[in-house]
Structure formats: C-alpha cells, structure tokens
Amino acid sequence: MAEQMKLEEATLSDTGKDDLDNIYLPHLMVIQEIAQETPDVKSMKLVFKDEEMQKNFSFRTGQFGEFTVFGVGESTFNICSSQTWRDHIECCFRKVGRVTKALWEMNEGDIIGFRGPYGNWYPVERMEGKNILFIAGGIALPPVRCMIWHALDLRDKFKDIAILYGARSVADLVFKRELEEWEKRDDVTVVTTVDPGGETPDWKGKIGFVPTVLKEMSPRSDNAIALVCGPPVMIKFTLPVLYGLGFAKEDIITSLENRMKCGVGKCGRCNVGNVYVCKDGPIFTAAQVELLPEEY
Amino acid sequence: MSDEEAKVTVQEAEKKSQPVLKTLRPENLSVLIQKGLDLGYKVFAPVKDGELVTFEQISGPGEVFLEGITTRMSPKSVFFPRTEKVFSYRIAKEDIALGDQKDFAPPTIILGCRPCDAASLPIMDRLFRWDYQDRFWNERREATLIVSISCLECDEACFCTSVGLAPDSTEGSDILLTLVSRDQYLAEIMTDKGADFVEKTGLFDQAGADLDKAAATKAVRGKLGQRFDLDKIKPWLDENYEHDFWKEVTRMCIGCGICTYVCPTCHCFDLVDEAHYDGGAKNKNWDACQFAQFTVHASGHNPRPDQVSRHRQRIMHKYKYYPDNLGATLCTGCGRCVRHCPMEVNLIRILNGICELSAGELPAEAPESK
Numbered sequence: 002m003a004e005q006m007k008l009e010e011a012t013l014s015d016t017g018k019d020d021l022d023n024i025y026l027p028h029l030m031v032i033q034e035i036a037q038e039t040p041d042v043k044s045m046k047l048v049f050k051d052e053e054m055q056k057n058f059s060f061r062t063g064q065f066g067e068f069t070v071f072g073v074g075e076s077t078f079n080i081c082s083s084q085t086w087r088d089h090i091e092c093c094f095r096k097v098g099r100v101t102k103a104l105w106e107m108n109e110g111d112i113i114g115f116r117g118p119y120g121n122w123y124p125v126e127r128m129e130g131k132n133i134l135f136i137a138g139g140i141a142l143p144p145v146r147c148m149i150w151h152a153l154d155l156r157d158k159f160k161d162i163a164i165l166y167g168a169r170s171v172a173d174l175v176f177k178r179e180l181e182e183w184e185k186r187d188d189v190t191v192v193t194t195v196d197p198g199g200e201t202p203d204w205k206g207k208i209g210f211v212p213t214v215l216k217e218m219s220p221r222s223d224n225a226i227a228l229v230c231g232p233p234v235m236i237k238f239t240l241p242v243l244y245g246l247g248f249a250k251e252d253i254i255t256s257l258e259n260r261m262k263c264g265v266g267k268c269g270r271c272n273v274g275n276v277y278v279c280k281d282g283p284i285f286t287a288a289q290v291e292l293l294p295e296e297y
Numbered sequence: 298m299s300d301e302e303a304k305v306t307v308q309e310a311e312k313k314s315q316p317v318l319k320t321l322r323p324e325n326l327s328v329l330i331q332k333g334l335d336l337g338y339k340v341f342a343p344v345k346d347g348e349l350v351t352f353e354q355i356s357g358p359g360e361v362f363l364e365g366i367t368t369r370m371s372p373k374s375v376f377f378p379r380t381e382k383v384f385s386y387r388i389a390k391e392d393i394a395l396g397d398q399k400d401f402a403p404p405t406i407i408l409g410c411r412p413c414d415a416a417s418l419p420i421m422d423r424l425f426r427w428d429y430q431d432r433f434w435n436e437r438r439e440a441t442l443i444v445s446i447s448c449l450e451c452d453e454a455c456f457c458t459s460v461g462l463a464p465d466s467t468e469g470s471d472i473l474l475t476l477v478s479r480d481q482y483l484a485e486i487m488t489d490k491g492a493d494f495v496e497k498t499g500l501f502d503q504a505g506a507d508l509d510k511a512a513a514t515k516a517v518r519g520k521l522g523q524r525f526d527l528d529k530i531k532p533w534l535d536e537n538y539e540h541d542f543w544k545e546v547t548r549m550c551i552g553c554g555i556c557t558y559v560c561p562t563c564h565c566f567d568l569v570d571e572a573h574y575d576g577g578a579k580n581k582n583w584d585a586c587q588f589a590q591f592t593v594h595a596s597g598h599n600p601r602p603d604q605v606s607r608h609r610q611r612i613m614h615k616y617k618y619y620p621d622n623l624g625a626t627l628c629t630g631c632g633r634c635v636r637h638c639p640m641e642v643n644l645i646r647i648l649n650g651i652c653e654l655s656a657g658e659l660p661a662e663a664p665e666s667k
Contacts, residue, residue, distance in 0.1 A: 022430075022432075023383065023384060023397050023398065023432060024429050024430065024431060024432070025383040025384060025568065025579060025581065026383070026384045026395060026397055027384075027395070029393060029395070069570070069579070070570075071386050071388070071393060071570065071572075071577060072386075072570050072571075072572030072577045073570055073572070074568075074569065074570045075568055075570070075579075076595075095595075097595045097596065098595040101595065110391070112391075112392070112393045232596075233598065258594065259592070259594075259600065260591075260592050260593065260594055260595075262566070262567055262568045263566070263568065265428070265429035266424075266427060266428055266429065267424060267425065267427075267429070267431055267564070267566070268565055268566045268567070268568070268584070269564065269565035269566075269584075269586060269614070270565065270584075270591060270592060272610075272614060272618060273600070274538075274613075274618065275617075275618050275621045275622060277622075280428065294538050295600075296592075296600040296601055296606070296610075297600050
C-alpha cells in the first residue's frame with residue numbers, strides 16, 4: 002500500500018540522497034528576512050549559507066524540511082515557497098512549542114539548520130489543465146500557499162484558480178499582503194472569511210466557517226482538483242461539502258501534519274497504519290487518507 | 298527491484314550458501330575471547346552484575362557470564378546506543394561550525410549472543426537500509442562479528458519457535474556455536490566475515506560428519522512448542538484495527554515503555570539538542586511509542602491519545618505494518634517484553650487471543666493477566 006500511496010515516484014537525484022551522507026546532519030541557512038504575519042505567526046525567508054548549495058538546491062512544491070534551532074531542537078515545517086523560486090526558501094510557523102518559541106526570538110542574519118527536502122509533493126502534472134480550488138484554514142495556508150504561487154507562476158498551465166481562506170479572526174489571517182495581491186488579479190478568485198465574531202468593523206470579506214462559505218461559493222467540480230489544508234475539525238466538515246459538490250475522493254488533496262523527528266522513515270513517530278507520513282506523504286488524496294486509521 | 302530491496306539482497310548474498318562446519322572445545326572459548334581482544338576487536342559479551350545480566354564491553358574472558366536464558370537487555374545498543382551524538386556544533390562569533398561524527402564503528406565482536414538477538418539484526422537492517430541510509434547503524438553492522446550460542450534452555454516467556462525461528466537458528470550470526478556434547482561446540486560458520494575470524498584464531502577443528510545440532514536442541518524445542526499460530530495473526534490484524542479486544546488486552550498497560558526498551562527490534566528514537574556554553578550536539582535517543590509525548594502535536598492534538606491506541610500501535614507495527622512495508626515480522630520471540638512487564642501484560646497471551654478470535658472463538662481466559 003505504501004507504494005500505491007506515492008502520488009509520483011521520486012528519483013534519487015530529486016531528493017538529494019547520498020549513501021555516504023550523515024542523514025541527521027543539517028545544512029546551515031541564514032535568515033534573510035522575517036515577516037510577522039499575526040500576533041503569534043512569523044514567516045521567514047532563508048538562504049543557504051553556502052552559495053553553491055543555494056544554486057544547486059532544488060525541491061518540489063509541497064515537500065517539507067526539518068529546521069534546527071541549534072541547542073534547542075528541530076521542528077518540521079512545510080517549505081511554503083514554490084519550487085519555481087530558486088533564490089531562497091520560506092517557512093512559516095506559529096509560536097507554540099519550545100523550538101518555535103526560540104525561532105521566534107531569532108533575528109535576520111542568524112543561522113539555523115535545515116535538513117531536506119523530504120517527503121512527496123503535490124501531483125502537479127495531474128493538476129495541470131484543470132480548475133484548481135485551494136481551501137485553507139488558519140495556520141494551514143502556508144502548505145497551500147506554496148502551490149498557489151506555483152500555479153500563479155505557471156498560470157497558463159492551469160485553468161480557473163479559486164482560493165478560499167478562513168481564519169478565526171482578521172488578526173489570524175496569514176500572508177495578508179499576498180491575499181490582497183491575489184485579490185487584485187483578474188485571473189484568480191479569492192474568498193476570505195473569518196469565524197463569526199472574528200470580524201473587524203472594516204472587514205470586507207465573508208463571515209462564517211469555511212464549510213458554510215464553501216457551500217455558498219458552490220464551485221464546479223468538473224475537471225477540478227481541490228487542495229484542502231486546515232485543522233482536523235475544518236477538514237472533517239469541509240470534505241462532505243466537497244463530496245456534495247461532486248468532487249471525487251481522488252481529486253481532493255491534502256497534506257498531513259503528523260509529528261516527525263527524523264523525516265526519513267526511521268524514527269517511527271509519523272507511522273500511521275502502513276504509511277510513514279514523512280516518506281509516503283505528507284501529500285495524500287482523500288481516498289488515500291480514508292484507508293488510514295484515524296491517527297493523524 | 299527497488300534500490301532498498303537490492304541492498305537487503307546484497308547483504309544476504311554475503312552469506313555462504315552452505316555453512317562451513319567446524320568444532321571448538323568449550324575450554325577454548327576463553328582463548329577465543331582473548332584472541333579477539335588481542336586482535337584489537339572491541340568485545341561485547343554477557344556480564345553478570347548482581348542479579349542483572351547485560352551485554353557489556355569486556356577486557357578479559359573472566360568477565361563473561363554465559364549461563365541463563367537471555368540477558369536483561371539485548372545487544373542492540375552496540376549498534377544503536379541508548380543515546381549517541383549524531384553531530385556536534387560550535388558557535389564562533391556570528392557563525393556556527395558543524396562537526397560530523399567519525400570513527401564510531403571500530404571492529405567489534407558480540408560474543409554469546411542468543412539466536413533470537415542475532416536474528417533481530419538483519420530484521421532491523423531492513424529499516425536502517427531502507428531508502429535513506431542510517432550510517433550509524435549500517436557501519437557498525439559491517440564492522441561487527443556476531444558469535445552466537447544456541448539455547449539449550451528456555452522459560453515460559455520464550456517463543457522464538459512461534460515466529461519462525463528456533464533455539465539454534467543461524468539468522469544474523471556470523472558464527473553459531475551449539476554445544477553438541479560435553480566437550481564439543483559445533484561451529485556453523487555462516488559468512489566470509491566469520492570464516493576470516495575462524496582462520497585468524499586457529500582454534501577451530503574440522504567437524505566430523507556425526508555431529509547433530511538438532512539432537513542437541515531437541516529437548517528445548519520440545520519445551521518451546523508452538524505458543525501461537527503466526528499465520529493467523531496478520532490476517533486478523535488486517536481486518537481488526539477497531540475491535541473491543543484491544544481495550545481488553547491493554548487495560549493493565551501503564552505505558553511505562555519497558556517492553557520497547559528491552560526489545561531487540563524496537564527502534565523508535567528521538568532527536569534531541571544538547572546545548573553547552575559555546576556549542577552543543579544533536580543526540581539520537583531511544584524513544585517509545587508507548588509514551589503520549591511520542592506523537593502529540595505542538596497544538597496539543599494527539600493522534601494516539603490513550604494507552605489502548607499506543608499499545609495497539611506496538612503490536613500492529615510488529616505484526617502488520619513492518620511485514621507489509623519491509624517483509625519481516627518485527628519480533629524474534631525473545632520474550633523480554635513478557636518477562637519484564639511490571640503489569641504482566643503478556644504478548645504471547647495477546648497473540649493467542651488473536652488466534653482464538655480469528656478461529657471465531659472467544660479467548661479461554663482474560664488475556665491481560667498471567
């Protein structure tokens with residue numbers, strides 16, 4: 002089953018594996034730019050300290066990395082930038098655990114460790130030529146945002162693009178400046194919403210939970226793929242709406258967020274059923290997720 | 298064939314097609330150990346400390362204790378230490394310098410390994426050689442010679458014969474010694490690595506054709522019998538992730554994790570930073586699927602929130618997920634988890650319960666106590 006769950010086969014060179022490498026040894030990256038997205042979320046632009054490494058580094062949209070704050074620990078984040086950007090990578094995190102609290106305190110110019118890229122990626126070839134519906138909730142916009150930029154950078158390859166993004170409150174929306182930028186474009190439909198009570202007097206978006214707003218939007222499911230990331234409760238109520246709209250389980254894609262440590266299928270932490278989320282995922286279709294025990 | 302399969306096969310190909318048979322006189326076992334030390338090997342062997350018998354590095358044959366059934370801990374820590382540094386770093390001004398680990402795999406001998414422990418090693422190779430290569434495990438495996446001794450005794454917790462092994466299996470051993478008579482070990486030399494060592498020591502004699510390993514271990518095989526039917530386990534697990542049985546059998550489990558620490562095939566680990574004043578290290582530490590902390594997300598959400606789901610994970614991983622992904626049962630029947638559980642949660646009894654359920658019968662007695 003693990004084999005079947007791979008959306009696309011990785012080749013050795015794609016994932017940068019080398020038998021002689023110490024798989025636990027990170028590369029050094031410099032924090033180039035920090036943006037505070039919300040009161041407790043920051044995003045960072047990172048470049049490899051070694052310029053050659055930066056030049057030669059490649060990854061696929063949707064993969065993740067293990068990020069080390071030296072002396073504190075390692076955290077798993079999706080690489081929230083697109084593979085089409087070659088001069089840096091980005092990550093985004095909420096200040097919630099020990100490592101993210103330490104990362105929060107770091108400054109531009111500081112050095113962190115990076116291992117990766119790991120895991121599979123969005124099935125881009127399958128998405129080309131289709132209408133793409135992006136749905137994200139709260140802090141789960143970053144793993145969707147990398148694919149949004151990927152699609153916008155290669156706009157001709159995709160048909161209609163729609164984005165539905167919801168957060169608890171206006172203050173909790175991440176990448177606000179990019180949301181505004183996307184709203185201005187005439188080749189993307191953007192719908193933002195906040196939970197009832199989370200609006201501000203000048204809020205111009207929707208008020209309501211993501212599944213409700215999705216029902217109102219009622220996007221067409223023919224020749225379409227939906228990419229959904231969010232808290233478990235949002236996913237739980239969003240999937241039935243998508244099924245109601247006619248989306249097949251194979252055409253709904255998500256990224257699982259299990260706790261990881263090694264990122265390379267050894268440490269056992271992200272094992273769910275026959276799957277290692279770090280190796281077989283993190284990208285799965287709803288049809289694949291349905292086969293897993295509910296341990297994600 | 299995928300790369301990972303190819304690697305496993307390469308390792309298995311190092312095995313000799315037919316073991317070379319020799320003999321060793323029991324009194325020469327001490328001489329053999331001393332030769333190993335003189336040849337510059339690090340030697341690990343069972344050592345008795347009070348009630349406790351564990352694998353320790355020894356400096357002379359007098360320290361070795363070969364009586365009893367299994368050691369308290371398996372020799373997995375020789376390859377996969379409880380804690381080990383995987384890299385170090387040093388802070389210098391605004392910069393960070395990384396230091397890789399070197400010379401962590403000196404020539405080593407494990408002497409007096411039991412066949413169940415030796416068998417755990419090729420099973421674990423499948424994971425550490427799967428896709429990404431864990432050099433800490435792999436290089437130590439390549440540098441280590443395994444000299445095992447067949448069991449002539451067992452206890453109620455032993456169940457190697459129920460997972461396809463035997464008290465005299467050669468899996469994972471470079472040399473397997475079986476005491477076939479009072480004054481003779483039969484030595485089965487399984488690999489080139491083993492043959493080289495045998496030649497270097499000059500202590501082994503040609504074996505006569507009359508030596509019968511099966512006769513020597515017949516009594517213990519009889520005592521072991523078949524404690525459950527392995528063929529019935531996976532088909533039941535395939536269908537019964539949700540079953541009240543799990544609640545019943547794990548009710549007594551307090552989640553202490555001892556079953557995973559004494560287990561020769563449990564391999565879950567954590568990566569932990571250690572900081573000093575101007576530097577530090579990343580350590581790879583043993584961890585256990587039995588702890589709530591193992592899977593809890595930063596948000597507080599825990600996908601395996603209770604002991605039932607965590608205990609089920611351990612059994613599923615050993616008897617379903619690992620066989621499905623890597624083609625081997627992740628258990629060698631050493632019995633340590635049964636022997637050392639403070640709450641008498643008994644894997645043999647649980648697996649027996651599964652056999653009875655799969656035959657459509659209810660377990661004869663409550664499976665959670667002895």
